[in-house]
Amino acid sequence: MKRSTLFPTLLCPMLLYPMLLCSMLVALVLCAAPPLVSAAKVGAAAPDFTGTASTGKTFRLSDYRGKYVVLEWHNNGCPFVRKQYNSGNMQQLQKQWSSQGVVWFTILSSAPGKQGHATAQEENDYLAKMQAAPTAALLDPTGEIGHLYDAKTSPQMVVINPQGVVIYDGAIDDKPTTDLNDIPGATNYVSLALQQAMAGKQVETSATRPYGCSVKYSDATH
C-alpha cells in the first residue's frame, strides 16, 4: 500500500551490494507501512503511547493507569469539529470531566501541510482562543498515535478506564451532522460511558461509527 519513492526496485538484482541496498529498502518499506494489525478494540487493552504536547511536555498513557482517560481526535478546520468547539460543547465536556479526575488528551494526527495540522505555538493559541481545557493537546504529525488507535475521523473519541481497557470508541454523540443546533438534543456517548463506568455499570454503547472528517494522515488519499 505504501510505495517507496526513494529507490526504484530495479536496484535490487543479483549482486551483493545491491542486495544490501535491497534489504535496506525492504526494511524501510516495512517500517514505513502502517501497522497491519487492527488497533484498539473495545474491551482490549489500550495501546500505550508517548506523545509530545503543544507545551513541549511529554505524556505517556500508561502513567495514567488508575484514572479514566479520554482521547479526542481533533482537526480545527473540520466542520464536525467546529460544531463541537464553536458551540462550546467540547470545552464544557473537557472541564466537566477534568474536574472529576478524568485525563483528557486532544490529539492532532494531521500530517504537515494538511488541514488540522498545527505547530505547538498555533495549537497553544487555538487552545487559548477557544478556552479549551484538555489535560494536554498532543501533536501527532506522523500519525503514529492515530494509526495505533485506527482513528478514522475527527472528532473520534476513545474512553479508557483506570485498568487501561478501552470502554468506548467512536462518535462523540448520536447526531452525525455539522449543525451545532443538533448538540442540545444529542446523546453524548463520552459522558454516558464515563457516567456508567464510574457508577460501576456496564457501558451500554461501547462502540459506534465515529462521524467527522477523515483524519489527514500523511498517506491519506482521502
Next chain:
Amino acid sequence: MQGRSPSSGFYRALTCGAALLLCAASVHAEATPITHGTLELIARNQWIAARHTLDVGLLFQLEKGWHIYWLNPGDSGEPPRVEWQLPAGLTAGAIEWPAPRRLGTGSIADYGYEDRVLLIVPLHAAASLAAQQPVRIGAQVKLLVCSHEMCIPGKAELSLTLPIKSQPPAPNTPTAELFAATRKSLPRPAPGSWKFSVTDANDSFVLTADVGHQITQAVFFPLAESQIENAAPQKLLTEKADFRLTLRKSDQLLKPIDRLKGVLVLAGDQAFLIDVPIGKAGTARSNSGNGATK
C-alpha cells in the same frame, strides 16, 4: 407577478415576454451554485397528474476532486438531506440512491459520488389532486461536499413550479433521458434464480453467490454503517458460476447481526440489492479475543 394592466402595447408585450420566459423556466430551474459545484432541482415530466408519480431529482454537478456521500457514507462524511415543501396532495418518497463508488485508498474508505449524480425522488400525486395553476415544489437541501483535503457544509434552497393537469404526463424532453438513464442504472433486486448465502466466519462475513455465470469483479456496499470494515479489501474468489466475497467485520460490530443488506456491484456497473440472512459457519471455532459473539 400581476400588477396594474399596462396601458401601452409596449408594456403589454414586455409582460407577455417575461411570462413566456418564466413559463419556459418553470420545468427547468437554473442550477444553483453550491460549494465546489452546482445543484439543480429537475422534473421528469412537464406537469403533474392526479394518481401519477412524478420523478423529480437533485442533480449535482461537482468540481473535479470533490464528492458527496451515499446513504451509508462509510468511514467519514455525511449524506445530503432534503426537506420538501409540497402542496396538499403531493407526497415525497425517499431518495433512490444510485450505486456509490468507493472513495479513498489507505485506512479510510468512504462511499459516495463524484462528477455528476442525479438523486431521484418520486413525488406521489393523490387522486384528489385537481387541475390548477402551477404549484411550487420546494426543496431545502443540507449537504456536505468534501475533497481529500477538507469538507465544506452547505445549504441550498431550490424550487420548481409545475402545472397540475388531468392528462397523463408528457415527458420533459431535456431531462427525461437523464432520468431514464439514472433509473436504469439504479441497484435492482437480484434475479430470483440467483442464490446467496452469508456465513459468519469469526472476523469476517463470507458472501457466497451463484449468479449463473462466472464473474470477474464484485464489490459489496452495506446499507447499514458499522457492519464491515470499509477500508479492508474485499477478497474475491471465483469458481465457475460461484463466487465468494470476504468482508472483514467492523470493529464497531459488537453484537451479532441477522442479515447482510446492501448493494452488490458486478462488472459493468451492474448493481443489485441483496438482503441475505447470516448463518453460522459449519465448524466450531474458538471465540476471538474481543468476545464479540456468544
